[in-house]
Amino acid sequence: xxxxxxxxxxxxxSNLVDRLxxxxxxxxxxxxxxxxxxxxxxxxxxxxGFHVINGDLLDQEKLSSALAGCDFVxxxxxxxxxxxxxxxxxKDLHQNTIATFNVxxxxxxxxxxxxxxxxxxSVYGEAKVIPTPEDAPFPVQTSLYGASKLAGEGLIxxxxxxxxxxxxxxxxxxxxxxxxxxxxxxxxxxQLRAHPDHLDVLGNGHxxxxxxxVQDCIDAIxxxxxxxxxxxxxxxxxxxxxxxxxxxxxxICGHLNLKPEIRYTGGExxxxxxxxxxxxxxxxxxxxxxxxxxxxxxxxxxxxxFLEQNLWVMxxx
Amino acid sequence: xxxxxxxxxxxxxSNLVDRLxxxxxxxxxxxxxxxxxxxxxxxxxxxxGFHVINGDLLDQEKLSSALAGCDFVxxxxxxxxxxxxxxxxxKDLHQNTIATFNVxxxxxxxxxxxxxxxxxxSVYGEAKVIPTPEDAPFPVQTSLYGASKLAGEGLIxxxxxxxxxxxxxxxxxxxxxxxxxxxxxxxxxxQLRAHPDHLDVLGNGHxxxxxxxVQDCIDAIxxxxxxxxxxxxxxxxxxxxxxxxxxxxxxICGHLNLKPEIRYTGGExxxxxxxxxxxxxxxxxxxxxxxxxxxxxxxxxxxxxFLEQNLWVMxxx
Numbered sequence: 001x002x003x004x005x006x007x008x009x010x011x012x013x014s015n016l017v018d019r020l021x022x023x024x025x026x027x028x029x030x031x032x033x034x035x036x037x038x039x040x041x042x043x044x045x046x047x048x049g050f051h052v053i054n055g056d057l058l059d060q061e062k063l064s065s066a067l068a069g070c071d072f073v074x075x076x077x078x079x080x081x082x083x084x085x086x087x088x089x090x091k092d093l094h095q096n097t098i099a100t101f102n103v104x105x106x107x108x109x110x111x112x113x114x115x116x117x118x119x120x121x122s123v124y125g126e127a128k129v130i131p132t133p134e135d136a137p138f139p140v141q142t143s144l145y146g147a148s149k150l151a152g153e154g155l156i157x158x159x160x161x162x163x164x165x166x167x168x169x170x171x172x173x174x175x176x177x178x179x180x181x182x183x184x185x186x187x188x189x190x191q192l193r194a195h196p197d198h199l200d201v202l203g204n205g206h207x208x209x210x211x212x213x214v215q216d217c218i219d220a221i222x223x224x225x226x227x228x229x230x231x232x233x234x235x236x237x238x239x240x241x242x243x244x245x246x247x248x249x250x251x252i253c254g255h256l257n258l259k260p261e262i263r264y265t266g267g268e269x270x271x272x273x274x275x276x277x278x279x280x281x282x283x284x285x286x287x288x289x290x291x292x293x294x295x296x297x298x299x300x301x302x303x304x305x306f307l308e309q310n311l312w313v314m315x316x317x
Numbered sequence: 318x319x320x321x322x323x324x325x326x327x328x329x330x331s332n333l334v335d336r337l338x339x340x341x342x343x344x345x346x347x348x349x350x351x352x353x354x355x356x357x358x359x360x361x362x363x364x365x366g367f368h369v370i371n372g373d374l375l376d377q378e379k380l381s382s383a384l385a386g387c388d389f390v391x392x393x394x395x396x397x398x399x400x401x402x403x404x405x406x407x408k409d410l411h412q413n414t415i416a417t418f419n420v421x422x423x424x425x426x427x428x429x430x431x432x433x434x435x436x437x438x439s440v441y442g443e444a445k446v447i448p449t450p451e452d453a454p455f456p457v458q459t460s461l462y463g464a465s466k467l468a469g470e471g472l473i474x475x476x477x478x479x480x481x482x483x484x485x486x487x488x489x490x491x492x493x494x495x496x497x498x499x500x501x502x503x504x505x506x507x508q509l510r511a512h513p514d515h516l517d518v519l520g521n522g523h524x525x526x527x528x529x530x531v532q533d534c535i536d537a538i539x540x541x542x543x544x545x546x547x548x549x550x551x552x553x554x555x556x557x558x559x560x561x562x563x564x565x566x567x568x569i570c571g572h573l574n575l576k577p578e579i580r581y582t583g584g585e586x587x588x589x590x591x592x593x594x595x596x597x598x599x600x601x602x603x604x605x606x607x608x609x610x611x612x613x614x615x616x617x618x619x620x621x622x623f624l625e626q627n628l629w630v631m632x633x634x
Contacts, residue, residue, distance in 0.1 A: 086479040089425075093418050097468060101410050108406075125474070128452075135445075137452040140549050142478045147471030151414060154464030157442070161459045162403040232457050 002026045004070040004112075006057060006103060007077030009036025011179045012118065014044070015214050016074060016221070021047040030066050031077065032056040037316065040179055057099035064106040072114045075103050075152075080182070082122065082145040089144055096148035097155075104159045116168040116221060119153050121210075121238065121278040122146035123171060131281035134171070134234050153234075160231045167231070168224055173238035173278055176299040177214030178306040181313060184209075184245065185303050188252050190314050198261040199253075205246040205264050208277040210238045213299035216292035220285050227288045236280035239292050251300050319343045321387040321429075323374060323420060324394030326353025328496045329435065331361070332531050333391060333538070338364040347383050348394065349373040354633065357496055374416035381423040389431045392420050392469075397499070399439065399462040406461055413465035414472075421476045433485040433538060436470050438527075438555065438595040439463035440488060448598035451488070451551050470551075477548045485542055490555035490595055493616040494531030495623040498630060501526075501562065502620050505569050507631050515578040516570075522563040522581050525594040527555045530616035533609035537602050544605045553597035556609050568617050 003020050007013040008029030013036070020027050026049035029041065033054060044050045055062045057077055067073070079095035100117070107115065123146050124132045125139040141147040159165040174183060191199055220237050228235070249262060294302070307313065320337050324330040325346030330353070337344050343366035346358065350371060361367045372379045374394055384390070396412035417434070424432065440463050441449045442456040458464040476482040491500060508516055537554050545552070566579060611619070624630065 089422065089476075089479075090418070093415070093472075097414060098410070101407070105406065124455075135454040138441075138455055140551070141471040141474040144472070144475045144479060147468070147475040150471045151464070151468035154458040154467045155410075155461070157458040158461045158464040159406075162406075162461060234457070 002028070002069060002071045003074060004028050004030065004067055004072070005074045005076060006030050007036065008052070009033060009038060009040055010076060011181050012175055012214060012217065013074070013076040014040035014179055015177070016076070016218055017041070017044050017050070019218050021050055025049065027051070028053065028066065028070060030055050030057070030063065035080070035181070037179075037181065037313070057102050058094060060102050060106065063102055064109050067106045067110045067112060070110070070112055072116070073103060073107060073112060074116045075100060076118045078118065078149070079145070082143060086144065092144040092148035096145070097151040100152035100155055104155055104165070107165070108159070108163055113163070113165045115156060115165060116225065117152060117156055117170065119149045119169050119171045120146060121171050121173050121236070121280050123150045123153065124278070127278075130277060131279045132236070133281040134236055134284055157232045166229070167233065168221070168228070169232065169234045170221060170224070171234070171236045171280065172217065173210040173212050173280055175214050175217050176211045176303045178302065180214070180303045180306065185248065185252065185300055186307065186314070188249065189304060189307050192252070192256060192258055192260060193314075196258050196260060198263060199249065200263050200265070201245065201249065202265050203245065203268065204266055205244065205249065205262070207245045207268070208242050208279065209245060209248070210242040210279045211296045211299055212238050212292060213294040213302065216294055220290045223288050223290045224285060235285045236282050237285060238280035238282050239296060240282065241296055242277075242279050243296050248300055251297050252304060255301055255304050319345070319386060319388045320391060321345050321347065321384055321389070322391045322393060323347050324353065325369070326350060326355060326357055327393060328498050329492055329531060329534065330391070330393040331357035331496055332494070333393070333535055334358070334361050334367075336535050338367055342366065344368070345370065345383065345387060347372050347374070347380065352397070352498070354496075354498065354630070374419050375411060377419050377423065380419055381426050384423045384427045384429060387427070387429055389433070390420060390424055390429060391433045392417060393435045395435065395466070396462070399460060403461065409461040409465035413462070414468040417469035417472055421472055421482070424482070425476070425480055430480070430482045432473060432482060433542065434469060434473055434487065436466045436486050436488045437463060438488050438490050438553070438597050440467045440470065441595070444595075447594060448596045449553070450598040451553055451601055474549045483546070484549050485538070485545070486549065486551045487538060487541070488551070488553045488597065489534065490527040490529050490597055492531050492534050493528045493620045495619065497531070497620045497623065502565065502569065502617055503624070503631070505566065506621060506624050509569070509573060509575055509577060510631075513575050513577060515580055516566065517580050517582070518562060518566065519582050520562065520584055522561065522566065522579070524562045524585070525559050525596065526562060526565070527559040527596050528613045528616055529555050529609060530611040530619065533611055537607045540605050540607045541602060552602045553599050554602060555597035555599050556613060557599065558613055559594075559596050560613050565613075565617055568614050569621065572618055572621050
C-alpha cells in the first residue's frame with residue numbers, strides 16, 4: 001500500500017510512519033513543519049519507500065499533486081493547541097476544518113477514497129454520559145478545537161455518503177509516549193528541570209485525565225482499519241482507566257526522585273474550555289480484539305524516559 | 318433593539334424582518350442577493366428603522382463595519398441548496414461554515430454577543446431516534462449541507478463558551494409559506510403550470526416530510542429567545558405531524574383542481590444525501606408554550622396562494 005500521512009512529522013504521525021514502513025508499506029509524509037519535527041523522520045528517511053514533502057494543507061495545488069498515486073490517507077495534521085484557541089480563533093478553522101476539506105477535495109481529484117482521521121474526545125464537549133460512548137447524546141461544543149474537529153468529522157462523513165469515500169474517524173483521549181511534544185507531562189518535566197523545588201499546576205490537581213500510549217493507539221488504528229469496513233467507522237480510542245493530575249504528578253516526581261512544593265492555581269479547570277473530564281467508553285474498539293498493553297502510569301514513565309534521552313525536544317520550543 | 322439580519326432578503330429572513338419592524342425594532346439587513354430577492358424587502362423599506370446593505374459574508378471588512386451599533390444578530394444567510402451539494406462541494410464550506418465564522422468574528426470585534434442561527438434537522442443525518450430530540454445520539458452526517466450547518470453550530474457554541482456569547486440555535490424542518498422560493502411545493506406548482514396533465518416526482522412518493530409554516534417558525538424563534546436564556550439554547554422547530562410526498566401532491570392537485578398523471582422516478586430517496594425522513598421531537602419548544610397554529614396542509618395551501626399571486630417569483634429562477 002502507498003500511504004499518505006498529513007502531519008507525518010508530528011508526534012503521532014511520525015510514530016505511525018515508522019510503523020507503516022516497518023510493515024513494508026510505502027509512505028509519503030506531507031507536513032508544513034510548523035510544529036512537525038524533522039528529526040522525528042530520521043529513521044523513516046532510511047527506508048527507500050519513504051518520501052517527505054514540505055507543504056501546507058492550505059496550498060491546494062501542491063497538496064493535490066503530492067497525493068497522486070497514493071492509496072490511503074492518514075489525515076493527522078492539525079492545530080493541536082487546544083488551550084490557546086481563543087487567542088487565535090481562525091487557526092482551528094483554517095488548520096483543522098478547511099485543511100480537512102482540502103484533503104478531501106485533493107483525494108477526490110486523485111480518485112483516492114479511503115481516509116483515516118484523528119479526531120478528539122473534545123468533540124463530546126462536557127459529556128453528560130461518562131464514560132462517553134461514540135453514540136453519546138448530541139454534544140454541545142465547548143472549544144474551538146473540538147468544534148473544528150467535529151466539522152472535520154462531518155465533512156468526512158458527508159464525502160463518504162456523497163462521493164463513495166470510506167472513512168475511519170478516531171476520537172482520541174490525550175496520547176502519550178515517545179516523541180510527545182507538549183501537554184502537561186511535558187510541561188511538568190520542563191518545569192522540574194528548571195526548578196526541581198517547586199511545580200506550578202493549573203487548576204486544583206483533581207482534573208481527571210485519561211491517556212493512551214502512542215503505540216497502543218497505533219495498534220488500535222490498524223485493527224479498526226482491518227476489521228471495521230463500514231462506510232463511516234467511528235471509534236473512541238482511550239483506556240479504561242483514568243488518573244487525576246495529582247496522580248500523574250506523584251508518578252512523575254517518583255520517577256525523577258523529586259519532592260517539589262506543588263503550587264495549585266486552584267479551580268476545577270486548567271483553562272476556559274478545558275474539559276474537566278474526558279473519559280471515553282471504548283467498548284466498540286475492544287469488541288474488535290484491541291486492548292491497550294500499557295497503563296497510564298507506564299505511558300507516563302515511557303514519556304519521561306523519552307524526554308530524558310531527548311532533551312533537545314524541549315530546547316526546540 | 319437594533320437587529321442585524323444576515324440573509325434578510327431571503328424567504329425566512331424577509332418574513333422575520335417584517336415582523337421585527339412591525340414590533341418597532343430597528344433592522345439592518347445584510348445580504349449579497351445571490352438568492353435573496355429585493356422585492357421581499359419592499360414592505361420593510363417603508364420603515365424608517367430599516368437599512369439594507371448589499372454585502373457578502375466572505376467580505377470580513379464590510380461585514381464588520383456593517384455590524385457596528387447592532388445589539389443582536391440573526392444569522393440566516395446560507396447556501397440552502399441541499400440537493401446539489403455534491404456538484405459544488407466548496408459552497409457549503411464557504412457560505413455556511415466560513416460565513417458563520419466571519420459573523421462571529423465581526424460580532425466579537427464589535428462587542429456584540431447575542432446570536433440566533435438557522436440550523437437544520439439535516440444535522441441529525443439518518444436519525445436513529447424518530448421523532449428526533451435535540452439530544453439524540455451523536456449523529457453521522459450524510460450531506461455537505463448538514464455537515465456545514467453542524468460546523469456552524471459548533472462554532473457558535475465554542476464562542477459562547479470561549480467569548481461569553483449567548484446563542485440560540487434552531488434546527489428547522491423544511492419551512493413553507495409566503496415567499497417560499499424553492500423546494501418540492503415550488504417545483505410541483507411550476508411543473509403543473511407548465512404541463513397540467515402530468516407531474517414528475519423524484520423517488521417513490523413515500524418520502525415522509527415534515528413542514529412548518531413560516532409565521533409559526535418566527536413565533537417559535539421569538540418565544541425561545543424570550544424564555545430560554547442559557548448560554549447555548551438549541552431547539553428543534555417542526556410540527557408534530559408529517560406527510561408523505563404523495564399527500565402533498567394530493568393537496569396541491571386538490572387546491573389547483575388538477576388530476577395529472579403522476580410519474581415517479583422510483584427509489585426511497587429523491588437524491589443522494591436526501592434524508593428519507595426528518596421528523597423532529599419538538600417537546601422542548603412546546604414546553605415554552607409554543608405550538609404551531611397551522612397544519613402542514615394549511616401551510617401548503619398558503620404557499621400555493623402566495624405563488625399564485627406572485628408568479629414573478631417563479632419567473633426569476
